[in-house]
Amino acid sequence: MNIFNTLQEQLQAILGDLQDQKVLPGGLDLSAVAVEPPRDKSHGDVAINAALVLAKKARLNPRELAGKIAQKLRQDQAVKAVDIVGPGFINVTFFNSFWQARVNEILKAGKKYGGSKIGKGEKVNIEYVSANPTGPLHVGHVRGAVFGDALANLLEKVGYKVTREYYINDTGAQIDILARSVHFRYREALGENIGDIPEGLYPGDYLKPVGQVLAKKYGEKFKNAPEEKWLAPFRDVAVPAMMALIKEDLGLLGIHHQVFSSETKMHSAGEILEAIDFLKEKGVIYQGVLEPPKGRKPEDWEPREQTLFRATDFGDDVDRPLVKSDGSYTYFAADIAYHYDKFKRGYLHQIDVLGADHGGYVKRLQAAVKALSDGQADLDVRLCQMVRLLRGGQPVKMGKRSGQFVTLREVVDEVGPGVVRFIMLTRKNDAQLDFDFDKVKEQSRDNPVFYVQYAHARAHSAFRKAAEYFPEKGLEIKALTGADAALLEDPSEIDLIKAMASWPRVVEAAALAHEPHRIAFYLYDLASEFHSLWNKGNDDPGLRFVIEGNQALTLARLSLVRALALVIAEGLELLGVEPLKEMR
RNA sequence: GCGCCCGUAGCUCAGUUGGAUAGAGCAUCGGAUUUCUAAUCCGGAGGCCGCAGGUUCGAAUCCUGCCGGGCGCGCCA
Missing domain, CATH: 1.10.730.10 (Isoleucyl-tRNA Synthetase; Domain 1)
Structure with a gap:
């Protein structure tokens, strides 16, 4: 039980009585009335601001009104004292016996203690991690992963029906790069000396097993074949292999998503078209030309007519393009379809956990969800700031170009999953976090x-x-x-x-x-x-x-x-x- | 230029969505150990809550304008 809620109910009843007795006018807005623990222990166990909040509307002196409320509160047997302090705070102090009784209550509630039903069993979809399937997870992914997972636990605890979801960005340029990288590993597996992996491709050893699988599966068939022959089949093998790696990494932290949604599927199943048609009917899609962004040198800017979503109608700063000049859909178009898909699956509460560098993306996502659901669904986007890796106070160097990130696995292996998870949650999500290997191992x-x-x-x-x-x-x-x-x-x-x-x-x-x-x-x-x-x-x-x-x-x-x-x-x-x- | 996030003790950060005299840890100074694990505890010192206005009973918190820092800004994902 939540004693503050219980007292809040008691208080509401008292205020109702006072309204019946015409001490307070009827139809008062009681939402600002708060029952909370006071900051200062000398102010009793519970502080109530009701008199301060309501005095003006009731045309009463706050302290006088407080007195009337206090009188009724004193009738509760658990209440030792009710003091009226300062401008009209009501401070309630309970007898020790009231607190002593809480111990048994906690023991009886056991693991359920602290839970509640405020979620009313409503469905919440929380999408997190969603890292590109091009390699194992690195430290940059850890914070969002832990944050999303803990938030999911938390929402379950208060009675929401939570779905943990991962959006697989399994299409686009970086997936082609993955396939090309794997082609080198494939040739390597066939015995060819490939030398260094060229600049711009993924050099990591983790692709070697994929090369071997492909060599076994296709033999020499694609060794000297043109790219268009092997790109698609190589993607089809590489992406699931990378997802397997990622799931394994997440498993190290005890993270298991229930649903994996594919971006490719959005494209191929016509879901994007459906979502856009749906928005067209609402009249928020049009052909138009965007203004160049001001202040920045628009060197290569060319005005171009394109298909736009009227995001500005829903709080965004500019309207957003949905179709690229080559006729394919933008990433945002697929994302609209994806969030539409979540809406159709019955999620009126959606949460996306993203990196802070996606801050500029938030408004358009929320605009899309608002438009798609006619305002029925809400989307909260939580941005996770960067984690600075330190060792003995000194930044850990990572060669971004060489692809030498510190991996999630390395971090977990060194300090353990529990430490990683806890430390990641010792800062607000939008504040930068220092993770010092030495410090987090310190006892x-x-x-x-x-x-x-x-x-x-x-x-x-x-x-x-x-x-x-x-x-x-x-x-x-x-x-x-x-x-x-x-x-x-x-x-x-x-x-x-x-x-x-x-x-x-x-x-x-x-x-x-x-x-x-x-x-x-x-x-x-x-x-x-x-x-x-x-x-x-x-x-x-x-x-x-x-x-x-x-x-x-x-x-x-x-x-x-x-x-x-x-x-x-x-x-x-x-x-x-x-x-x-x-x-x- | 525009948008979002941030600015709190020397350092790293909380601050219960508007409550009372703004709190922790580190660092610093002083104290507690024949221990149910001192890997801990108790106490002192340390503040213009970036600046200036506004809203009200009441502002670190909400609004406006500056200053300073981070991120982003059509066809990347």
Whole structure:
């Protein structure tokens, strides 16, 4: 349960009563009324702004209105105090017993704790990675991959029906380059000395196996044949081979898409034509000439009449071309068809995760979705900024021309999947991120992954310790739910419970904002709260979790620790990180 | 020239979608270890939230204009 939502409902009922009693006018807009944790702990447990928000419309003094609301709030037995502070804030403080009851609630909810149904089972399509199938994934792809996957988890947690999708850009110039590169490897596999792979082609060794497959399949048939003979069949072998590589790479991070959509299919199945016809009927396609972009030297600019989508009607800056001068469709035309396809498959919520260099692409995509769905569907485009790879504070050099990227596999092999995933989510997606190999392997407070994992491991350490003293007593959740939570009296213990009580609210807010990094920050704060409590036990042995000879107190405290471990584990799993029970 | 993102402590960044006296970590200074794992904790110091206006009970957050940085700008994908 989300205590803030519960209180919000209570408050709405109170405001309804006040309206019935003509204290407040009817038909008030209550949407701005917020129930939230105050920043400052001295301001109680929950802050309510209702009086401030409503006073003007009700023509009342805010403090006076606050008094009327407060009076009703005080009738709740869990409420210890209701204070009216400053201009009219209502601060609610609960009895310890209210917080103590939360522990059992968390244990009973188990893995479901923090989940909700605000998604109402609605379908969401989240498209991420979508790297060109020309080679293995490199670091540049990792952030979007992790971000998209964590966001998918998060949306599922709050009750959306999520589809993880990958759009395969399996056509166009770079795929032809792939096929040509593979042709060299094919000749190599036939025993020819090919020397260096020419400039402009993909030089990577990962294409050698593809060459061998082709050699086995076609023998010498295409060895000296003209390109138009072999280009298509080589593409048909190379692309699936690259997709297999990519899926394998993603698997290293625990990422598995459910749907793979092909750009080629958009072209060949006439889906582009269908989408454009559909838009034509709506009158948003026309033949026209674009103005050259201002300010830049339009050296090779020639005015040209082309087929345009009236994107400016839907918030874009200029209308966008759909057909190239050679008569084929633009990438954008295929993308329109693809998003139309998603709409037809019933996705009214669509999310695209793209690199920040695609920022200029966002408006036209949203314009397209708006046009295609008559405004029924929404598209959120999340842009992931670059990751700077460092080693000991120094940038890792990557020869872009030689194709010597640091691969996803290399990164995962060196630091492990959990570390990669967590660190990628320690920044907002649109902020640049430093990834320092040395730092992320460090085992200190500097390193948020270890800090959080260590808290989880410490919790399990307490269970192990308890098992020494109370071997006969089950310490599993079932036994702990019978513990007497009233024994949890220390302010630090109550603080820890409060932190855990806000977990559902954090999950909900992170999901709605499409910001999984909030989970990482929350976990860090929660871990900090736990480490603090742990250390109190060092200073004052009476505050340790395991108290020899006092089984009741030990059980109560272990129930708290168990709840903590549950929340951290669930948070880590949302991020796709495996919680560790031991870190020695 | 236009559009999007960004500007918060010396450094790296949060800031609960408009709340109260702006918070963490690093670095710095001082303290806690016969430990349920000190891989941790407690405390001090550190701020014109880029600048200037505006909106209102209330602005780091919303609006406008500047300054500074990043990305992008017809037939690449």
